[in-house]
Amino acid sequence: MQRGAELELPYLTMEEDAFAANPFPHFARARAQHPWLARWVLGYVVTDYKAVRDLFVQEHRMRMMYDSIVEIMQAKGTRWGDFQQRHMLSMMDENHKRIRDVLAPSFTPRAANRNRGLMQEVVNDLLDEWLPKGAFDFEEFASYFPITVMCRLIGASPDVIPNLRAAMEAIGLSTSMDPRWLPAMQEGVVTMEIFVDGLIAGRRAAPRIGEEPDLLDLLLQANASGGMTDRELADVLIFLFVAGYDTSKNMLTLTFWELLDRPDMYRRAGEDHDYAGKVVAETFRFHSTTSSQRILNEDIEYRGVVLEKDAIVWFPLSVATRDERYAANAENFNPERDRSNRHIGFGLGAHICLGQYIAQAQIHEGLHAICRRIANPRSPGPQGYRPFPGTWGLRGLPIAFDQAETSKGS
Numbered sequence: 001m002q003r004g005a006e007l008e009l010p011y012l013t014m015e016e017d018a019f020a021a022n023p024f025p026h027f028a029r030a031r032a033q034h035p036w037l038a039r040w041v042l043g044y045v046v047t048d049y050k051a052v053r054d055l056f057v058q059e060h061r062m063r064m065m066y067d068s069i070v071e072i073m074q075a076k077g078t079r080w081g082d083f084q085q086r087h088m089l090s091m092m093d094e095n096h097k098r099i100r101d102v103l104a105p106s107f108t109p110r111a112a113n114r115n116r117g118l119m120q121e122v123v124n125d126l127l128d129e130w131l132p133k134g135a136f137d138f139e140e141f142a143s144y145f146p147i148t149v150m151c152r153l154i155g156a157s158p159d160v161i162p163n164l165r166a167a168m169e170a171i172g173l174s175t176s177m178d179p180r181w182l183p184a185m186q187e188g189v190v191t192m193e194i195f196v197d198g199l200i201a202g203r204r205a206a207p208r209i210g211e212e213p214d215l216l217d218l219l220l221q222a223n224a225s226g227g228m229t230d231r232e233l234a235d236v237l238i239f240l241f242v243a244g245y246d247t248s249k250n251m252l253t254l255t256f257w258e259l260l261d262r263p264d265m266y267r268r269a270g271e272d273h274d275y276a277g278k279v280v281a282e283t284f285r286f287h288s289t290t291s292s293q294r295i296l297n298e299d300i301e302y303r304g305v306v307l308e309k310d311a312i313v314w315f316p317l318s319v320a321t322r323d324e325r326y327a328a329n330a331e332n333f334n335p336e337r338d339r340s341n342r343h344i345g346f347g348l349g350a351h352i353c354l355g356q357y358i359a360q361a362q363i364h365e366g367l368h369a370i371c372r373r374i375a376n377p378r379s380p381g382p383q384g385y386r387p388f389p390g391t392w393g394l395r396g397l398p399i400a401f402d403q404a405e406t407s408k409g410s
């Protein structure tokens with residue numbers, strides 16, 4: 001048995017901009033040196049699909065690391081720091097389960113499918129607004145999609161969208177742990193708190209009568225019956241926006257980017273709704289955007305290595321299925337491939353993404369409409385990349401295109 005601290009492990013410079021520009025060869029090299037474990041500045045990195053799955057089964061022996069993130073950022077007692085320590089991903093055990101149980105019925109596959117019409121409407125309205133520009137930044141365009149869908153789900157006015165977008169751009173950098181972003185993140189949390197407080201007060205003052213309850217009505221009912229406190233209600237609303245924003249935006253942008261050099265796939269994704277879904281599934285395998293992090297409550301032994309108590313362990317969910325051992329011709333972007341090793345881009349365990357069905361439906365409907373209505377897209381390529389340890393993705397994707405003849409209807 002060897003202690004992890006004594007092992008000579010590959011070192012990943014995940015925090016560097018150059019790493020974010022193309023993370024995948026770094027992980028391939030690390031796996032060639034050690035089959036499942038590497039190190040970075042903040043601890044261990046698990047680089048193998050099966051190891052991520054096996055270790056996540058032992059999640060009850062780990063804790064969330066948001067307290068440490070707040071400490072590293074020297075932000076204890078600030079609005080951003082407090083939110084990081086309170087939000088859903090920070091919660092454990094009974095409290096977490098109670099909140100998750102309240103939310104679960106609104107986030108089923110069926111609930112997501114019921115909202116596909118709304119998602120189509122939102123993306124088509126956005127395309128109506130943006131297509132006449134003739135050229136634009138795809139990432140910026142894509143950013144309006146998840147916020148607008150979320151606003152529609154909770155009955156918020158579209159006037160708030162630009163303000164919320166700026167706030168979420170900032171809060172999305174939280175797990176990058178780069179102190180440069182702290183003032184913007186603080187401001188972002190304050191903006192979101194003011195927004196949800198106003199939203200809740202507005203709905204309490206003027207309840208919707210005789211209409212199908214929306215997500216906000218359901219959360220208010222849970223609050224009224226003692227299922228969640230006022231603070232938890234506000235935090236959950238903020239977190240739903242934050243959790244779904246740059247994850248979905250980055251994923252849609254990465255999917256579109258992959259198709260730019262594959263005009264046949266692009267055309268087909270616009271013509272064939274099912275095929276567009278396969279393209280989205282393949283992008284989740286090929287890229288995905290997120291990492292999970294945990295701190296070990298005790299020593300954990302795995303494949304002859306002891307990972308020490310209090311070590312930080314990073315699970316880069318995005319890289320796990322870009323590996324020949326789990327996907328034949330792993331470097332080949334192939335929407336029709338066998339998917340017996342499911343991607344884990346939505347995480348695993350007790351905190352597995354609550355919004356995963358909404359996210360998938362949203363990106364699927366978005367991609368299908370975009371491929372139908374934006375013809376022959378061209379781009380000089382991304383202008384930069386988001387930090388890898390946070391929510392990874394492209395930073396800016398300028399495009400020019402021809403207008404397709406196709407009308408809105410699918």
Ligand code: HEM
Pocket residue numbers: 088089090100239240241243244245247248251288289290291292293317345346347348350351352353354355356358359
């Ligand atoms: C491409 C889009 C998305 C990706 C890749 C993604 C990924 C993830 C991952 C990996 C986790 C687990 C993190 C961990 O355990 O450390 C998570 C949690 C979560 N996500 Fe998502 N997400 C996406 C979209 C969404 C959307 C659209 C929503 C809401 C509308 C959402 C709501 C949540 C919530 C509430 C949690 C916390 C669940 C809990 O703590 O029990 N996500 N997401």
